[in-house]
Amino acid sequence: MIALRIGLAALFLMIAVTVQTSVLTNIAVAGVTCDLTLIVVIALALSRGSEWGAIAGFVGGLMLDIVPPADHTAGRWALSLAIAGYIAGLIRRETSGSPVGPLGVALTVVLGTAVSFFLYSATGSLLHDPSVDWGEFGVRLGIAAGYDVVGAIVVIPLVMWIMGRVQPARERRRVAP
Amino acid sequence: MLKDLGTPTTRSAFRSAGETPLRSAGTPRDVRRRRTVLVLVILACFTLIVLDARRSAGSPVEPLREAAAGVFGPLESTATSARQPVDNLRDRFAEMDRLKAENEKLKKDNEDLTRELTTSDYARNRAQELDKLLKVAPAYTMTPARVIGIGGAQAFSHTVTIDAGTADGVRTDMTVLNGTGLVGRVVRTTQGTATVLLIGDRNSTVGGRLNASMALGFVSGRGEVGGTLDYKLIDPKARPKVGDRIVTWGSSGNAPYVPGVPIGVVTSVTANEGSLGSTATVKPYVDPTRIDTVGVVTGPPARPPRTQITGKGN
Numbered sequence: 001m002i003a004l005r006i007g008l009a010a011l012f013l014m015i016a017v018t019v020q021t022s023v024l025t026n027i028a029v030a031g032v033t034c035d036l037t038l039i040v041v042i043a044l045a046l047s048r049g050s051e052w053g054a055i056a057g058f059v060g061g062l063m064l065d066i067v068p069p070a071d072h073t074a075g076r077w078a079l080s081l082a083i084a085g086y087i088a089g090l091i092r093r094e095t096s097g098s099p100v101g102p103l104g105v106a107l108t109v110v111l112g113t114a115v116s117f118f119l120y121s122a123t124g125s126l127l128h129d130p131s132v133d134w135g136e137f138g139v140r141l142g143i144a145a146g147y148d149v150v151g152a153i154v155v156i157p158l159v160m161w162i163m164g165r166v167q168p169a170r171e172r173r174r175v176a177p
Numbered sequence: 178m179l180k181d182l183g184t185p186t187t188r189s190a191f192r193s194a195g196e197t198p199l200r201s202a203g204t205p206r207d208v209r210r211r212r213t214v215l216v217l218v219i220l221a222c223f224t225l226i227v228l229d230a231r232r233s234a235g236s237p238v239e240p241l242r243e244a245a246a247g248v249f250g251p252l253e254s255t256a257t258s259a260r261q262p263v264d265n266l267r268d269r270f271a272e273m274d275r276l277k278a279e280n281e282k283l284k285k286d287n288e289d290l291t292r293e294l295t296t297s298d299y300a301r302n303r304a305q306e307l308d309k310l311l312k313v314a315p316a317y318t319m320t321p322a323r324v325i326g327i328g329g330a331q332a333f334s335h336t337v338t339i340d341a342g343t344a345d346g347v348r349t350d351m352t353v354l355n356g357t358g359l360v361g362r363v364v365r366t367t368q369g370t371a372t373v374l375l376i377g378d379r380n381s382t383v384g385g386r387l388n389a390s391m392a393l394g395f396v397s398g399r400g401e402v403g404g405t406l407d408y409k410l411i412d413p414k415a416r417p418k419v420g421d422r423i424v425t426w427g428s429s430g431n432a433p434y435v436p437g438v439p440i441g442v443v444t445s446v447t448a449n450e451g452s453l454g455s456t457a458t459v460k461p462y463v464d465p466t467r468i469d470t471v472g473v474v475t476g477p478p479a480r481p482p483r484t485q486i487t488g489k490g491n
Contacts, residue, residue, distance in 0.1 A: 014252075021326040021338070022253040031330035031402030031466065051214045058218045062225070066238065066245040068253075068372045069328045069336035071364060074238040075225030077332075082218045089211075117331055124333065127230055131333040131379040133400050140330055 005166050009044055009052070012159055013060045016040040017067055032143040034151040035113060037064055041085040042112050042152070043159035046105065050089030057085030072131075076123045080116035088112055109152045113145045246342075246367035253325040253370075254340050318476020320345050324468050325370070330402055335378035335465060337361075341473060342369040350433040352425075352474040358462030359383065359425060359440045360471050362433040371473070376440065377404030377465050385440050385459075386426040387417055393426055396440055396459060404465035405458060406441060413454035417443050423459060435474050 016036040024033045037060040045053025061078035064070060070077075088108050117140070124132035229238040322345075326338035341347050343366050353360040353373050361381065365372040374381055379400040385408060386393055394410035394417075408423060410416075421443045427436025441461040448455045 018249060018252045018256050020329070021249075022256040023259075025327035025329060028327075028329065028466070033329035033331070035329075035331065050211050054215050054218045058221065061222075063245065063249075065225075066242045067249045067326075068242075068246050068338040068365070068367070068370050069326050070332070071328075071334050071336045071372055071374065072332065073226055074229040074236075074241070075222045078225060079219065079222035082215075082222060086215050086218075120331070121333070123226065127226070129333075131335075131400055133333060133379070136330075136333075136400075144331055 001166065005048075005163065008162065008166065009056055010059070012040045012044070013037065013056065013063065017060065017063045020064075021067060021069070029143050029147055030139075032140050032147060034147045035116070035144060036151060036155065037061070038081060038084060038112055038116055039109065039148060039152045039155045040159055041081050042088045042105075042109055043156040044163065045085045045088035046092045046108065046156070047160045047163040048089075049092065050086050053085030053087075053089035054082045055085075057081035057083070072124065072129060073127055076120050076127075077116075079123060080119035083119060084112040084116040087115060105152060105156055106149050109148050109156075110145045113148045114141060117141050117144060242365070243367050246370045250325070250338075250340070250342075250367070250370040253338060254323075257323065257325045318474070319472035320347060320475045321470060321472050322347075322371075323470055333400060334380070335375040335398065335400070335404070336364070337373050337375065337468065339371050339373055339471060339473070340369065342367050342371050344368055346475045347371045347473050348475075352433060352435045352438065353471050354438050354474070355463060355468060355471045357439070359434075359438045360463050360468060363473065373471075375404065375465050376406060376461060376463075377401065383434055383440065384426045384428065385423040387415075388422040388424060389418065390415060390421075392417075394423075396423060402466065404461045404463070406461055408443065408457040408459045410454060413452075416455055417446055417457040419443055419445060421457075 016039070020033060020036040024036060041053060041057045041060050044056040058078050058081070061076075061081035062074070064077040064081075065072070065074040088111075091104070091108050091111075117137075121132050121134065121137055125134075225238065229236045320341055322339040322341035324337045325340045328334055328336045339347075339353070347363060347366055349363050349366055351363045353362060359376055361373045361375040361378075363371050364374045375398070376383055376396065377398040377400070379398050381398045383396045384393065385396040387410070392410055392412055392415040394408055396406050396408050399405050399407055408417060423440045423443065425434045425436055425438045425440060428434050439462055441459040443457045444460045445458045446455050447458075
């Protein structure tokens with residue numbers, strides 16, 4: 001069961017990275033694409049918890065770092081998404097008495113976008129990457145957050161439903177009494 | 178703040194009195210394990226960043242990139258071929274705007290043509306000049322390729338992946354262009370894919386020559402989505418004019434840029450504050466958001482014919 005879950009999570013992340021780099025960029029809003037990988041990481045964190053969020057964020061971010069056309073220092077997206085995933089997992093635990101509502105999910109996605117984008121830009125500044133432009137930060141963050149919420153409406157229920165299907169029976173009993 | 182969220186005591190404060198604990202996520206052991214995972218992941222990230230940051234010494238992440246490109250290159254290629262429905266959707270939304278824009282453009286073209294008719298001699302001379310200049314640029318051997326991945330604006334870098342790699346003879350520091358002008362240069366290659374740094378990236382600087390006066394200068398990217406460029410002339414006294422066209426002047430050994438490729442057209446000129454000279458804003462011929470088929474200059478350009486001049490030598 002654990003192997004199946006890990007395999008599914010890896011599959012989701014790979015699909016997300018592929019679609020984000022080659023399909024979604026064609027429907028970008030002002031150049032900003034939907035962070036599908038971040039959304040999948042948040043969905044995994046919401047359905048499995050902080051540890052899963054952090055590890056899935058690390059793996060997904062690492063893929064974004066090394067899959068072409070990435071040309072920045074590897075590890076920046078990995079760090080950003082790992083921390084965003086960890087925080088999303090914490091939010092889920094705080095409300096574990098009931099499943100996270102739609103508004104909660106949307107706020108989690110906005111928070112995750114803000115945290116990951118800020119960390120990515122900040123690490124870029126620390127590494128003296130000349131391409132980081134703080135003047136554009138606010139606008140791009142706003143567009144990205146809105147776009148991500150739209151993407152999350154479709155993706156998060158799907159991922160959480162599938163991950164819920166492969167939960168072990170004893171855990172399912174405990175969550176849904 | 179994270180510490181507060183993690184302790185079981187604050188957790189119980191959130192819970193109402195009658196509620197039973199539904200899952201055992203709050204025990205100290207679980208909290209410890211969760212934090213260990215977080216710390217390990219963050220340490221792994223920092224290790225990666227430090228290892229990859231010193232590019233000069235050859236990054237140990239390079240084999241990882243190779244492997245990732247090997248796996249994701251074909252995937253991206255497939256996904257790009259399957260994006261037809263997405264394209265159709267975008268086109269449908271864009272249709273109205275496009276028609277309006279086209280109408281405007283046709284009206285403007287009409288005016289321009291009417292005006293040009295009255296000044297046709299001037300225009301013809303200018304076209305001849307342009308023609309001559311283009312003939313100076315030798316014909317290149319090119320490898321066609323398709324764009325299969327584009328970086329988002331969140332990453333700030335303007336890079337694309339193309340589906341031609343070392344197997345097709347593509348190497349780093351090769352010029353990439355398409356039918357309308359200069360696209361960028363190859364910065365990274367693997368077996369089947371290559372990463373192209375677009376000229377609109379802030380890391381990109383291209384030597385550009387003004388068509389009208391042959392003056393030399395540098396075109397650098399602004400990092401904007403539309404790919405707008407800045408152009409600074411070497412000679413501080415020379416001033417570019419609005420409407421001037423800029424072509425590459427080429428690098429030694431034709432890498433990374435071959436000479437004679439059109440870059441863009443000057444749209445506005447502002448004087449530099451506090452120093453001599455002026456900076457021109459350049460609109461590139463290539464729309465960076467709409468590039469699809471590109472050519473990589475792989476072969477050495479055919480040497481322009483040079484007839485030897487023999488003098489009497491008096």
